[in-house]
Amino acid sequence: MSRSRYQAALTVAALVCATSLHAQNTATAPDLSDPEVAHVAVTANSIDIDMAKFALTRTHNAAVKQFAQTMITDHSAVNAQAAALAQKLGVTPADNAVSQSLLSGAKQARASLEPLRSAAFDRAYLDREVAYHQAVLDAIDKVLVPTTENAELRKLLTDVRPAIATHLEHARQLRGQLGSPSRTSK
Amino acid sequence: MIVWLLVLLGFGSAATTHTVEIRGMEFHPAVLTVAAGDTVVWVNRDIVPHTATATGRTKWDTGQLTQGQTGRFIAHARGTARYACTLHPTMHGELIITNN
Numbered sequence: 001m002s003r004s005r006y007q008a009a010l011t012v013a014a015l016v017c018a019t020s021l022h023a024q025n026t027a028t029a030p031d032l033s034d035p036e037v038a039h040v041a042v043t044a045n046s047i048d049i050d051m052a053k054f055a056l057t058r059t060h061n062a063a064v065k066q067f068a069q070t071m072i073t074d075h076s077a078v079n080a081q082a083a084a085l086a087q088k089l090g091v092t093p094a095d096n097a098v099s100q101s102l103l104s105g106a107k108q109a110r111a112s113l114e115p116l117r118s119a120a121f122d123r124a125y126l127d128r129e130v131a132y133h134q135a136v137l138d139a140i141d142k143v144l145v146p147t148t149e150n151a152e153l154r155k156l157l158t159d160v161r162p163a164i165a166t167h168l169e170h171a172r173q174l175r176g177q178l179g180s181p182s183r184t185s186k
Numbered sequence: 187m188i189v190w191l192l193v194l195l196g197f198g199s200a201a202t203t204h205t206v207e208i209r210g211m212e213f214h215p216a217v218l219t220v221a222a223g224d225t226v227v228w229v230n231r232d233i234v235p236h237t238a239t240a241t242g243r244t245k246w247d248t249g250q251l252t253q254g255q256t257g258r259f260i261a262h263a264r265g266t267a268r269y270a271c272t273l274h275p276t277m278h279g280e281l282i283i284t285n286n
Binding site for chain 1: 253
């Protein structure tokens with residue numbers, strides 16, 4: 001593995017760590033082919049859709065509900081484009097270690113949110129969304145775009161970036177409005 | 187003579203259609219000056235859906251625009267009409283509506 005690819009792989013591992021919040025073996029982070037990049041992208045979108053659906057079953061906060069609904073709408077739109085592009089290019093997204101780690105991390109994140117209710121849930125959900133979107137941005141910049149060879153797939157990733165950045169800002173603003181646990185928890 | 191009368195009565199100033207592109211999660215231009223009676227058309231170039239929705243007292247809304255879709259608004263009342271995307275509250279725009 002070249003130095004740049006190795007660094008890219010480490011960044012993927014960092015993404016996985018940030019989202020799963022558990023230690024990963026960075027030495028096993030793989031070098032990604034285009035079909036694998038496509039799979040990582042679709043998986044990352046699907047994870048956030050599922051998390052938002054879960055949030056809608058838990059939150060009573062109108063702004064958090066709206067945020068979660070936007071996550072479902074936007075990440076579904078991105079996945080639809082990714083699926084259309086994959087079909088056009090004749091590419092079958094390939095499952096890989098990064099996608100599996102993302103799913104594993106999402107399972108853990110879901111488990112950590114499971115016992116929470118009301119404002120505590122809202123804060124934890126938004127904390128997770130801030131960390132997740134930041135990690136996805138880092139992955140787009142440092143791993144997915146630089147390692148993608150197909151120009152159309154790379155353009156899709158580049159086009160998606162502003163939406164992820166906007167989600168991050170939205171989550172940060174909303175989290176700020178909810179206040180710190182010490183001020184809002186009962 | 188008839189032409190002058192039409193101009194004086196306001197028939198000589200045809201309404202203009204302006205376009206605001208939504209791309210990269212921003213309105214382009216974010217601030218647009220139009221005349222009362224002009225039409226503003228928003229076209230969504232982004233993958234994700236957007237709206238252009240008034241945030242002031244006068245209510246108007248393009249509804250949700252998916253990629254490639256357009257929404258329009260005819261500017262009537264003079265003044266500043268601020269708007270936002272309801273799906274992405276960090277996105278803001280402004281219409282400055284002047285006399286015809």
